[in-house]
Amino acid sequence: MLENLISEDRVILDLKSKTKDEVLKELLGVLKLPEEREKIVLDALKKRESIGSTGIGKGIAIPHVRSVVLDDVYLVVGLSKDGVEFDSLDGKPVHLFFLLCAPPQDPGTTYLLTLGKIAQIARKLARRNDYMEIKTPKEFVEYLLKLEEEEE
Amino acid sequence: MNKILESLITLNDLDLMIEEIKNPNYRDLGFEIDVKQKLEALEKARDEIRSKIPENILRKYDILKKRYGRGVSPIIGGVCMNCFVKLPISVVSQPHDNNKIETCPNCGIFIYWA
Numbered sequence: 001m002l003e004n005l006i007s008e009d010r011v012i013l014d015l016k017s018k019t020k021d022e023v024l025k026e027l028l029g030v031l032k033l034p035e036e037r038e039k040i041v042l043d044a045l046k047k048r049e050s051i052g053s054t055g056i057g058k059g060i061a062i063p064h065v066r067s068v069v070l071d072d073v074y075l076v077v078g079l080s081k082d083g084v085e086f087d088s089l090d091g092k093p094v095h096l097f098f099l100l101c102a103p104p105q106d107p108g109t110t111y112l113l114t115l116g117k118i119a120q121i122a123r124k125l126a127r128r129n130d131y132m133e134i135k136t137p138k139e140f141v142e143y144l145l146k147l148e149e150e151e152e
Numbered sequence: 153m154n155k156i157l158e159s160l161i162t163l164n165d166l167d168l169m170i171e172e173i174k175n176p177n178y179r180d181l182g183f184e185i186d187v188k189q190k191l192e193a194l195e196k197a198r199d200e201i202r203s204k205i206p207e208n209i210l211r212k213y214d215i216l217k218k219r220y221g222r223g224v225s226p227i228i229g230g231v232c233m234n235c236f237v238k239l240p241i242s243v244v245s246q247p248h249d250n251n252k253i254e255t256c257p258n259c260g261i262f263i264y265w266a
Contacts (some may be wrong), residue, residue: 005236009191036153036250037226037266044165051173051194052185066168067265068224071233103233104168104222112177119181 001110001117002148005075010139015080015097020049023084024063027076027099035067041101051143055088058126062118065102066111073111075118077140079132095132096125121147153250157204159170159222159245160213160262163201163222170194209253209262218259225256235259 010030017023024045028038039115044065048054057062076099083093098118102111124147134140172178173194175189181187202210213223223233230244238244248254248265256263 003192007218034266040165044169047166047197048169051169051190052183054183056182066165066172068164068222069167069266071226071228071266101204104164110173112181115178116181 001114002075002121003145005073005114006077006141006144008137008141009077010074011140012076012078013137015078015084017047017080017084020052020086021046021083022099023078023080023086023094024049024099027065027078027097028101029064030076031101033055033072040069041067044066045099045101048089052108053087053089054124055086055094056119056126057088057090057092059083059088059092060122060125061086061088061094061096062098062100062115062122064102064115066102066104068104070101070103073100073114075100075114077144078109079134079140096122113125117148124150154252156209157250157253157262157264159201160209160224161197161264162221163205163213164196164217166194166201170198171219194259213262220259220261222260222261224264225259228254228266232256232259232261232263234261 015023017026025042043098044067045063048065054063057073078097083095086094088094100115101131131143134143173185216223220234225232231238235258250265254263
């Protein structure tokens, strides 16, 4: 499932942002949406975060949103060496982000399934920290795809 | 962008968020949300947005939402992302800056030129 969504050009290994709003913008920027649409999606993402942080603890967050201005399901993965304060459950800074954006009805209604799959991968990642050493987006994609296959 | 169109997009995105946190499958994913409290806040925000939209447009939005699960759709490459029908050249070739309320000539959904 993940292989259809993840690509090297949607992996950022050196996020620069220091705050929640900045990191959402930096992650979303990878999709190169036209300015007006990016603003709408960013506003929806912030609204979603305001009802409860998507920082699930152990340094991982899964910001996600559905918006009517989107035409496809998009996944962006970002890594921050310094970490970002994200109001996580455990109060710790977030180092790994999975940004998932989708239209209202994506083809095959995969949005919730994908979100579930990412949450499952995040649980596996929570038990490791070797991913912080990965040097290239290609290696990171391979690492995640391998992890997807592993038993929980 | 037309203020009413902007409100319709915000309303639709809020409606999606409300549907999402009501969905038991979503709640099983483990995102910590005080559903009751947050639902109230979201519904209040939705009511505020609805109050900015004229009643005839709101009525149409509600009908579209019931029929298609959404009230607004982007037009990308001349194609409506709700019904996936290519709009007539005569419509697509006009300049579009989202400064007026328009609907898809095929499915009737409110459209946003992306």
